[in-house]
Amino acid sequence: MSLPDNPNIAIVGATGAVGREFLPILRERGFSHGSLRLLASSRSAGSTIEHDGNSHTVQELTPSSFEGIDLALFSAGASISKEYAPIAVKQGTTVIDNSSCFRMDENVPLIVPEINRKALDNFSLPGIVAVPNCSAIVALMAITPLHRAVGVERMVISTYQAASGAGAAWMAELEQQAHDFAEGRPYTTKVLGRQYLFNLFSHNSPMGSDGSNEEERKIIQETHKIWADDSVRISVTCIRVAVLRAHCASINLTFRGKLEEDKAREILQSAPGVKVVDDREANKFPEPIDAAGQDDILVGRIRNDNSQPAGKGLNLFVAGDQLRKGAALNAVQIAECLVA
Amino acid sequence: MSLPDNPNIAIVGATGAVGREFLPILRERGFSHGSLRLLASSRSAGSTIEHDGNSHTVQELTPSSFEGIDLALFSAGASISKEYAPIAVKQGTTVIDNSSCFRMDENVPLIVPEINRKALDNFSLPGIVAVPNCSAIVALMAITPLHRAVGVERMVISTYQAASGAGAAWMAELEQQAHDFAEGRPYTTKVLGRQYLFNLFSHNSPMGSDGSNEEERKIIQETHKIWADDSVRISVTCIRVAVLRAHCASINLTFRGKLEEDKAREILQSAPGVKVVDDREANKFPEPIDAAGQDDILVGRIRNDNSQPAGKGLNLFVAGDQLRKGAALNAVQIAECLVA
Numbered sequence: 001m002s003l004p005d006n007p008n009i010a011i012v013g014a015t016g017a018v019g020r021e022f023l024p025i026l027r028e029r030g031f032s033h034g035s036l037r038l039l040a041s042s043r044s045a046g047s048t049i050e051h052d053g054n055s056h057t058v059q060e061l062t063p064s065s066f067e068g069i070d071l072a073l074f075s076a077g078a079s080i081s082k083e084y085a086p087i088a089v090k091q092g093t094t095v096i097d098n099s100s101c102f103r104m105d106e107n108v109p110l111i112v113p114e115i116n117r118k119a120l121d122n123f124s125l126p127g128i129v130a131v132p133n134c135s136a137i138v139a140l141m142a143i144t145p146l147h148r149a150v151g152v153e154r155m156v157i158s159t160y161q162a163a164s165g166a167g168a169a170w171m172a173e174l175e176q177q178a179h180d181f182a183e184g185r186p187y188t189t190k191v192l193g194r195q196y197l198f199n200l201f202s203h204n205s206p207m208g209s210d211g212s213n214e215e216e217r218k219i220i221q222e223t224h225k226i227w228a229d230d231s232v233r234i235s236v237t238c239i240r241v242a243v244l245r246a247h248c249a250s251i252n253l254t255f256r257g258k259l260e261e262d263k264a265r266e267i268l269q270s271a272p273g274v275k276v277v278d279d280r281e282a283n284k285f286p287e288p289i290d291a292a293g294q295d296d297i298l299v300g301r302i303r304n305d306n307s308q309p310a311g312k313g314l315n316l317f318v319a320g321d322q323l324r325k326g327a328a329l330n331a332v333q334i335a336e337c338l339v340a
Numbered sequence: 341m342s343l344p345d346n347p348n349i350a351i352v353g354a355t356g357a358v359g360r361e362f363l364p365i366l367r368e369r370g371f372s373h374g375s376l377r378l379l380a381s382s383r384s385a386g387s388t389i390e391h392d393g394n395s396h397t398v399q400e401l402t403p404s405s406f407e408g409i410d411l412a413l414f415s416a417g418a419s420i421s422k423e424y425a426p427i428a429v430k431q432g433t434t435v436i437d438n439s440s441c442f443r444m445d446e447n448v449p450l451i452v453p454e455i456n457r458k459a460l461d462n463f464s465l466p467g468i469v470a471v472p473n474c475s476a477i478v479a480l481m482a483i484t485p486l487h488r489a490v491g492v493e494r495m496v497i498s499t500y501q502a503a504s505g506a507g508a509a510w511m512a513e514l515e516q517q518a519h520d521f522a523e524g525r526p527y528t529t530k531v532l533g534r535q536y537l538f539n540l541f542s543h544n545s546p547m548g549s550d551g552s553n554e555e556e557r558k559i560i561q562e563t564h565k566i567w568a569d570d571s572v573r574i575s576v577t578c579i580r581v582a583v584l585r586a587h588c589a590s591i592n593l594t595f596r597g598k599l600e601e602d603k604a605r606e607i608l609q610s611a612p613g614v615k616v617v618d619d620r621e622a623n624k625f626p627e628p629i630d631a632a633g634q635d636d637i638l639v640g641r642i643r644n645d646n647s648q649p650a651g652k653g654l655n656l657f658v659a660g661d662q663l664r665k666g667a668a669l670n671a672v673q674i675a676e677c678l679v680a
Contacts, residue, residue, distance in 0.1 A: 154647050158498035158590035160540055160579065178537070181515075182522030195629055197518065198584050200500055202625040202641060202657065211601065211620060211643030233647035237590040237655055239500065241581050244538050250498035250577040252592075261551065280551060285542040289535055301542060303551030307494050307573035315577055317542065 003070055003094060003125065003338045006034045010069040010093070012084065013076030014038035014058055015047060017168040017245075018098055021328035022073055023051040029332060039065050040076070066093040071338070073331050074098060085128055094126045094338065096331045100214075103130040103222055110225050112137055113333040114273045115144045119228075120337055129334050132226060133218040134326030135159050135238065139249045140226060141297040141325065142318045145271040146264055147227065150257030154233040157219065160241045160248035161203065162288060163196070164322045170196075171244055196242055203238035213238060245323055246288035250301075251316040258311030261304045268299055273325065278302050286319035294321055295329055343410055343434060343465065343678045346374045350409040350433070352424065353416030354378035354389060354398055357508040357585075358438055361668035362413055363391040369672060379405050380416070406433040411678070413671050414438060425468055434466045434678065436671045440554075443470040443562060450565050452477055453673040454613045455484045459568075460677055469674050472566060473558040474666030475499050475578065479589045480566060481637040481665065482658045485611040486604055487567065490597030494573040497559065500581045500588040501543065502628060503536070504662045510536075511584050536582055543578035553578060585663055586628035590641075591656040598651030601644045608639055613665065618642050626659035634661055635669055 009026075013019040019040070026033065038049055038058045045060035059065065061080070066072060066088040074081050075098040085095045085102065102108040109119045110130045123129065132140075139157055146152065163170040169191045176188045177197035187195050194201065205214035216236040224230045241248075269276050277286050278300035286298035297320040305313030320326055349366075353359040359380070366373065378389055378398045385400035399405065401420070406412060406428040414421050414437040421441040428435050442448040449459045450470045463469065472480075479497055486492065503510040509531045516528045517537035527535050534541065545554035556576040564570045581588075609616050617626050618640035626638035637660040645653030660666055 156496045156592045156647070160500070160581065174538070175521075178518045179522045182519045198514070198582060199627055199629045200581060200583060200588060201627050202623065204623065207620045207623050209620075210646070211641065213623075235592055235645045235647040235653070235655060237592075237641060237657060239588075239590065239657070241500065241540060242538060243540060243582075248540060248579075250579065250590075252496045252575055252577075280547045280549075283542065283544065283547050283553075287539055287541045289539045301551065301577060305575045306550070307496070307575040313575070315575060317577060317579070 002340065003335070005339065006032050007070035007339065008034040008068055010037040010039055010066060010072040012039045012061055012072055012074040012080065014049060015040045015044040016075055017164050017171060018075040018323055018327040021323045022332065023049065025324065025329050025332050027052060029336070031332060031336065035068070037065065037069060063087050066091045069093045071096070071335055073335070075327065089126050089128060092126050095128045096131065096334050097128055098131045098327050098331055100133065100218060102128050103132060104225065110222060111334050112140060112226060112330060113337055115140060116226050117337055125338070131327060131331050131334065132222045133215070134165055134322045135161060135215065135247050135249065136219045136222045137326050137330055138247050138297055138318055138320035138322070139219070139251060140223060141273055141320065142268065142299040142316055143251065143253065145267045145274070146253065146259060146314070149267055150255045150259045152232055152253055153256045154254040156252040157234070157236045158250045159236070159238045160243070161238060162241070162243040162245050162247055162322050164245040165247065166204065174242060174244065198242065200239055200241045203240055243288045244292070245321060246291035246319050247322045247326060248286065248288055248317065248319045251318065252305060253314045253316070254308060255312055255314070259314060260311050261302050261314060264314055265302050268302065273297060274299055276300065286317055288319050291319035291321050293324070295324060297325055342680065343675070345679065346372045347410035347679065348374040348408055350377040350379055350406060350412040352379045352401055352412055352414040352420065355380045355384040355387060356415055357504050357511060358415040358663055358667040361663045362672065363389065365664065365669050365672050367392060369676070371672060371676065377405065377409060403427050406431045409433045411436070411675055413675070415667065429466045429468060432466050435468045436471065436674050437468055438471045438667050438671055440473065440558060442468050443472060444565065450562060451674050452480060452566060452670060453677055455480060456566050457677055465678070471667060471671050471674065472562045473555070474505055474662045475501060475555065475587050475589065476559045476562045477666050477670055478587050478637055478658055478660035478662070479559070479591060480563060481613055481660065482608065482639040482656055483591065483593065485607050485614070486593065486599060486654070489607055490595045490599045492572055492593055493596045494594040496592040497574070497576045498590045499576070499578045500583070501578060502581070502583040502585050502587055502662050504585040505587065506544065514582060514584065538582065540579055540581045543580055583628045584632070585661060586631035586659050587662045587666060588626065588628055588657065588659045591658065592645060593654045593656070594648060595652055595654070599654060600651050601642050601654060604654055605642050608642065613637060614639055616640065626657055628659050631659035631661050633664070635664060637665055
């Protein structure tokens, strides 16, 4: 069973940082669809968004919003997903959810199409498919081809995460702080409650009793689910940096088998959705401003880790657009799998 | 043999980012000194700097600048140190050098006083003492107390380095880019040749054929020298973030012995020059803006690494003022050792 050829689509959270990305991505990819319904909270209802020459008025999300809708792309946070995704499914709408709400639900496939499209094989519509955590997607796009080749035994990841992961209000406040600095005013901290410009800080998600925050736990758990392999040992430190919309990560790998940097580079060069940016001579490696707006995950600093036995370890540095492959693009790719 | 009680001091590179820090630090620490000579390139000569109510005119650095000087604090880059430090020593001046020029010279002690003050025991004046790389100092201040307790077998470090490490011109251009953004102009890239605001990039030091840059190699080699232990295995990835003056690092440790997070926190709480900032409830951990202007290295996110056997691994996140403990303060502390 699959989605109809020209599904009627609803976008939940249409005015958010991820929500705004769906329409350009649908157009770029030539995703054929029927009607389009843009949904958001009552605060944003009534605003208009242009798409394909048409002006769409944003409607308030209500329990009856999904009538006649085949596919709903959710990106309005976990509490909205928790309340409305089951309502949508009950009305016959298939949900692709960007929130963390259903990711670890064993009945919900957690999908990065380049990695585990097969996990959709037994999916029956209507239902819910989850998009993984954005940092997990960005890191796994680069690591998975190497994992497939020789097996990853352990990984140590330190992230450099952008404002976009926390939504449009954070992006706006980071920009506002640059204005404040330029004009010699105290920093505006209405949304963040802190200085973000010229600063960085430990990820703001809730801290667990083991000293790991929720973002770190998500990356570990979701990697295990996406790879269907709980045995991979993972240590993650998640840090927010003053970047607008692309996440980076420094990744140290320990392999089960053996893999040297040249072979790893070769594997990554032919990996779908991955672009190797690894020019040692020009000192040119992945940067968030280069990843922003791009579909591909950039990977570089590919080098043998000499702190491990020869061939047993490798370092990487990745950058990926958190709003595109880390969220909206990955969701649209899942929709393409469900139409096919 | 030691420095005289009130040494005559020269500061080489007095108008640079580190150079400007020496005078306030000498005053704060009540470092008694005789005459003070501020030296810089011909470009900066003639400008004046206020200190203790006196106005000092910056003089041009020449081979005769060290006459009557007991102690010269160098911070004008490796090529200036290479040329002038031997001239100074020949004239009887002891040099404390912030550059990388002499760090790996086996006749030059490489000193972080809290860590290896003893390596000065056989130092004979006049001579050269080197200040380690700033990121190495910041990381080792937190790691060394744990290393002393149970031995570090391997460490994986990812840095988040500030503009200050590349000097005052970088700091100014990063600030300029915030002005450019606020005023809707293209970014000024005269010094950096790139967008730095809202961005990050792999450290700009020369890249070696093994894919490690010079900054990464320095941290590895200098750690081995400071600890007098080449067996510690180290993997480092150095990244520049859009922060003005404090370096951070995410550190993953593997121990020879066993050490759990509670004991590690206890050790760090009593370590000199280290301040534990590790409030899980308030989600408050080390940030560059809190470390800036502070003497102490901040350490937090102290937690067991569950990707390693119990007690064998730990994660840390550190922040330290690159211009103070990472450079000028550490140099003045070395001077204090030489006077005592």
